[in-house]
Amino acid sequence: MQNLIRLSFVKLFLFFFFIVVCLSEVNKRIRIVSLTPSITESLYILGEGENVVGITKFCRRISNNQKIVGTFLELNVEEIVRLSPDVVVVSKEGPRKELVDKLKRVGLKVIVFDPVNSFEQIKYQFLKIGTIINKYDLAKEIVEEYQNKLHNFPKLKNSKKVICILSIHPIFVASDKSYIGEIIKYAGGENAIKSKISFPQIDIEEVIKVKPDIIILPDMGISEKEIISFFQPYKEIPAAKNKKIYVLPSNILCQPTIKNFYTAVNEVYKILNE
Secondary structure, eight states, X not given: OHHHHHHHHHHHHHHHHHHHHHHHHHTOOOOEEEOSHHHHHHHHHTTOGGGEEEEOTTSOOOOTTSEEOXXXXXXXXXXXXXXXXXXXXXXXXXXXXXXXXXXXXXXXXXXXXXXOOSHHHHHHHHHHXXXXXXXXXXXXXXXXXXXXXXXXXXXXXXXXXXXXXXXXXXXXXXXXXXXXXXXXXXXXXEESOOOSSSSOEEOHHHHHHHOOSEEEEESSSSOHHHHHHHHTTOTTSHHHHTTOEXXXXXXXXXXXXHHHHHHHHHHHHHHHHO
């Protein structure tokens, strides 16, 4: 009888020990180094800010405990190793490949994401990030939330031609194959620039030829005053003639996250409705 009681106690102890171990694994913090601003923002959306221990100079810093481990192209490999991350996440458009390969050679787990140019790719990347940090269900819930919001935009009566200018000396623009092009499409506009290249260089004659009704630009590197002054002489361009030139926050136009995409679509939709 005593042996039976003792055996039952041992089984009960092992059962609770197993539960405690499992819970500790579930709640274990994952130390993350993020080397791409948009991926960093996606981690924040998923509530992983405290677990992001290393970021680049161009990522939004939310804690003094976060170490700056590089720029968009360069990395401090030694600093990243010192942080002992469980995982390093980065886009192929980010740091030089040889530096990313070096991180792999020193034994770090590195996950490299493909570039994002469409809403479908944004959703796929966000769900993959959610899977990596054991938050797939939350990521799926957020994707569905923003997907529903995007479907709720009333259809525009008349589509307008839009061009997004990234620089004017020389002129670089965002084509219909870019992330910005996807924003314009979802907002109900027509991207005036059709190209297989995401960000082609064009001349002023091409801008005159496509006759954009609206010009948008990110608030970095070029001011609204400067671009208005540049286009002022070209009255044959409807956007210049009618003063339809708008500056939008660079993060929503240039950092492809599920939240930024919706915010950018909403802003461009309001411009198209004016």
